[in-house]
Amino acid sequence: NAGVTQTPKFQVLKTGQSMTLQCAQDMNHNSMYWYRQDPGMGLRLIYYSASEGTTDKGEVPNGYNVSRLNKREFSLRLESAAPSQTSVYFCAGDRDADTQYFGPGTRLTVL
């Protein structure tokens, strides 16, 4: 089992560029989540998907879109990147709504 995987690990973008962060899990998770982590801060929820076919906004959704492609995959898209979106992005999933399992993160820098 790979668990929760994220690609890419690192990315540098210029302001205005777009990109998609990929997340996949092989743990049969029903729910999946995207967080961002900024220095000195805890994780803040961007979007989540309670089940395949559904997505909902979290605390900081502005500037992002998501797609729950199937049960395994949940992608995060930045349509027009801004320097304020420089952060480390974590994907997570849970099966039983108790414990979340996190991916290794994507470190994104927007110049």
Place this chain on the structure above:
Amino acid sequence: SQQGEEDPQALSIQEGENATMNCSYKTSINNLQWYRQNSGRGLVHLILIRSNEREKHSGRLRVTLDTSKKSSSLLITASRAADTASYFCATDDMYSGAGSYQLTFGKGTKLSVIP
């Protein structure tokens, strides 16, 4: 908005000593969880305590929950250098009707265990 707030922000101890971290939160919860994050890595779940529980143990970890004070503590006994990491508390925010938890994380306590 941040629900949990850890205290202290940073803690430095000698190997073999005990480390205690505290978490305070604002609203009623169903459960509280503690996660560890090693530098540059994702978070790893340590322990979950439900609102009707007062204390829970897992190996060298002991978690207490006081719902009347809206606070929790994480005790790591006989610390090791490998315990060096940031520790976060997370409280649930039940998504109504869907069974999906929205966890709200605190800012974390950075623990350094000196060999």
